[in-house]
Amino acid sequence: MRILVTGGAGFLGSHLIDRLMAQGHEVVCLDNFYTGTKRNILKWLDNPYFELIRHDITEPIRLEVDQIYHLACPASPIHYQYNPVKTIKTNVIGTMNMLGLAKRVKARFFLASTSEVYGDPDVHPQTEDYRGNVNCIGIRSCYDEGKRVAETLSFDYHRQNGVDIRVVRIFNTYGPRMLENDGRVVSNFIAQALRNQPLTVYGDGSQTRSFCYVSDLVEGFIRLMNSDKIGPMNLGNPGEYTILELAEKIQNMINPGAEIIFKPLPEDDPKQRQPDITRAKTWLGWEPTVPLDQGLELTVKDFRDRIEGNQK
Ligand code: NAD
Ligand code: UDP
Numbered sequence: 325m326r327i328l329v330t331g332g333a334g335f336l337g338s339h340l341i342d343r344l345m346a347q348g349h350e351v352v353c354l355d356n357f358y359t360g361t362k363r364n365i366l367k368w369l370d371n372p373y374f375e376l377i378r379h380d381i382t383e384p385i386r387l388e389v390d391q392i393y394h395l396a397c398p399a400s401p402i403h404y405q406y407n408p409v410k411t412i413k414t415n416v417i418g419t420m421n422m423l424g425l426a427k428r429v430k431a432r433f434f435l436a437s438t439s440e441v442y443g444d445p446d447v448h449p450q451t452e453d454y455r456g457n458v459n460c461i462g463i464r465s466c467y468d469e470g471k472r473v474a475e476t477l478s479f480d481y482h483r484q485n486g487v488d489i490r491v492v493r494i495f496n497t498y499g500p501r502m503l504e505n506d507g508r509v510v511s512n513f514i515a516q517a518l519r520n521q522p523l524t525v526y527g528d529g530s531q532t533r534s535f536c537y538v539s540d541l542v543e544g545f546i547r548l549m550n551s552d553k554i555g556p557m558n559l560g561n562p563g564e565y566t567i568l569e570l571a572e573k574i575q576n577m578i579n580p581g582a583e584i585i586f587k588p589l590p591e592d593d594p595k596q597r598q599p600d601i602t603r604a605k606t607w608l609g610w611e612p613t614v615p616l617d618q619g620l621e622l623t624v625k626d627f628r629d630r631i632e633g634n635q636k
Contacts, residue, residue, distance in 0.1 A: 326350040328431070329388040330381055330422060331396035333360030334438070334492075335502050340393060340545060345374060351390060352389060354581060356380040357362065359398050364501050381418035382410075388429055391580035394422045397438040397471075401464065401590065410464035415470030417476070423481040427489075434490040434549050435478045437556065437598055440468035441493060449564075449598040452493070452556050457613045462592040473557065490548050495560025495599045499538030499619065500626030510535065510620075513571055517578035527589030528569030532596040537563035537619035540612040547608040560599035561612040566627050573616070578624060 331337040332353030346353050350373045353365055357378065368374040379385055380398045397414050398404040404411045418440065419435070426433035442450045443458035457470050481487040498510035506512075515522050535560070540550055543558040565573075568584075577581050604610045 325390040326352065326388065326560060328352045328354060328387060328392045330354045330392070330394045330418075331436075332359065333357060333362060333364050333376075334395065335506075336391070336398070336497065336538065337395045338364035338419045338501060339499070340395070340573045341368065341374075343542050343546060344416065345371065346379045349373070352377065352387060354379050354381065354385070355396065358576075359400070359403050359503060360508075362603070365504070381421055382413045383422045383504070385425065387425065387618070389431050391432045391482065391562065392422055392426050393434045393549070394419065395476075397436075397467075399438075400503075401467075401508045404467040405463055408463075408608070411466040412470045415467075415474045419474040419477050423477055423487060427481060427485045428452065430488075432479075432488045432490065433478065435474055435492070437475050437491055437493045437562065438468070439495040439599065440464065441472050441475065442597075444594040446599065448596055449562065450558065451600040452603055453559055459592050463590070463594050489554050491557070492545065492548055492556035493556055493558050494541065495536060495558065495597065497538055497541045497560070498535045499623055503628065504621070504627065505627070509533065509567060509589045510574075510623065511550055511627070513574040514578065514620075515631065516625055517582045518624075518627055518631050519573055520582065522578060523575060523582040524570045524587050525567055525571050525584055526587050526593065527567075528586065529571060530566050531589070531593060532566050532598065534561050534564045534598045535570070535619070536612055536617055537614035537622075542615055543575075543600070544556075544604060544608065547610055549556060551608060551614050555602040556600055557603050557607065558599040559604055559610070560587050560601065561616075562598055562601055563616055564596070564598040574620065577617075577620060615626040
């Protein structure tokens with residue numbers, strides 16, 4: 325198949341491309357390199373079955389493809405809040421352009437949505453039928469309301485135009501190739517501990533998150549895309565940790581002497597988050613297989629290579 329991956333030079337997109345190329349597909353990677361980098365896809369650049377297009381999805385594009393994995397959108401709060409209006413355009417106009425493409429060429433369309441559609445949830449763990457608690461005028465709204473509209477657009481294109489859609493709601497995912505300055509918690513703590521800087525816990529660190537290793541997530545993507553279910557479907561690892569527990573884990577793993585300091589909690593920061601993955605288990609037989617300690621070891625190795633490599 326010829327498969328388009330938007331945001332393919334980013335963290336999740338590049339891991340997905342590795343799997344699709346290994347399966348023998350032709351892959352078209354479309355990215356504007358806002359948070360993505362050529363380094364992530366370097367090994368495919370000379371492969372005749374791989375094509376890289378520098379393009380911003382807020383502009384339309386014509387391509388012939390069989391499937392579209394739509395991942396283009398900055399995912400870390402510091403990056404999506406840097407230019408919030410652009411984040412909304414990417415989620416709304418960009419998603420509309422990609423759905424328009426799917427409609428025209430009759431491609432199956434996969435939307436990378438997010439657990440952020442549940443906002444600061446008052447149902448725990450979160451099931452797909454929970455409708456969320458989202459602030460529509462806060463600093464996270466460009467992202468979480470943007471993704472909610474992206475889901476709405478997907479279901480409307482499906483009902484109105486018969487576009488074949490798949491929608492996943494991704495919970496916090498980590499792994500090699502996250503940017504060192506990404507601003508997300510796992511990458512921040514690892515980079516800080518390796519550089520002998522204090523680990524910055526926001527608030528008192530009692531807020532929780534559930535961390536999924538990237539290879540587990542990508543397996544779920546491919547299974548849903550090739551199933552007959554449209555979703556929405558939660559994908560994530562139900563193991564839930566406080567942010568302070570995560571900081572201590574990474575501190576012990578890398579640098580027991582590293583300091584942990586406390587910084588103000590950002591506005592609208594969700595207090596707890598854990599996916600209910602019953603749907604993924606029953607529909608796809610999917611569940612995560614990589615425990616947090618093992619996934620962190622693999623991630624630390626990648627960061628160590630990059631950070632210590634850069635210092636030479
Ligand atoms: P990332 O920032 O590493 O990747 C996003 C990619 O999209 C980058 O390569 C970036 O350059 C590209 N991009 C951004 N705006 C674009 C535009 N207008 N046109 C073309 N390309 C554009 O983030 P990621 O972690 O790989 O996330 C990928 C997708 O998964 C995003 O849609 C994100 O919302 C979703 N998601 C990720 C997580 C997570 O924990 N990683 C959680 C929930 C949802
Ligand atoms: N966080 C933290 N220190 C950091 C970065 C993030 O304590 O250096 C906290 C953040 O406030 C949030 C959690 O870690 O409670 C997860 O943050 P991230 O940005 O990774 O993801 P999201 O908030 O989008 O789930």
